[in-house]
């Protein structure tokens with residue numbers, strides 16, 4: 141298989157076939173992000189021959205283990221959904237050629253990638269299997285989005301994800317607890333819940349900001365331009381987000397950035413989750429949470 145650099149996938153894509161169709165990110169500007177820093181280029185699409193050869197290799201492998209055949213493909217790279225409609229359709233055709241029973245295709249997507257497709261193209265992509273995009277909205281707080289150079293605003297999240305809803309393409313959100321900075325976490329959480337409440341994310345997955353010394357955000361902190369939330373404030377922010385979410389969804393906190401792993405179905409488990417977060421806030425202290433943060437050498 142052709143895999144380039146570190147391969148990132150959401151925890152819930154563990155059973156999916158990971159197919160490299162792109163590597164890197166077309167945006168490459170978010171101040172907190174160091175995810176694709178190990179690549180010698182910013183972004184590239186894989187040659188179609190490599191994609192076909194990987195599918196053939198996977199097909200041969202799963203012929204030997206038919207019971208483990210995947211029903212879903214996850215396209216790797218930071219935002220393969222940026223590829224134009226024809227390329228995405230060509231990839232879907234290749235996948236179904238080698239795996240006719242593959243039912244869905246997912247990938248990471250930026251909000252701005254959706255805006256590059258027409259409504260008709262989105263509907264056709266859904267028909268071709270695209271479903272379950274993971275979108276790192278991070279927050280719906282415009283000030284934080286601007287400062288972190290995410291390249292879109294809260295209104296764009298609303299517009300583009302409503303278009304996904306209309307096309308039938310499901311999506312999961314990544315939220316970045318801590319992105320608003322000291323003293324602004326709970327306001328950012330309320331703004332994000334207000335946007336989520338108008339949409340249909342299947343999962344709101346919280347990651348927790350971990351600042352690495354090779355990030356632009358670290359430089360801003362060193363210059364005194366930005367102050368990180370305390371670890372306890374991050375948990376208060378997370379609680380505020382949960383408290384204000386009014387839609388049926390799953391609230392998850394998975395992956396290394398979270399000291400406490402969570403998977404709760406809302407609204408049924410909301411009170412239980414709030415009680416759990418209250419317990420975390422009451423029984424942990426800043427020093428031990430900070431020790432955990434400092435131990436996260438790699439996401």
Ligand code: SF4
Nearest residue numbers: 165168169170173218
């Ligand atoms: S956070 Fe996502 S969009 Fe932003 S630079 Fe990193 S990979 Fe690219």
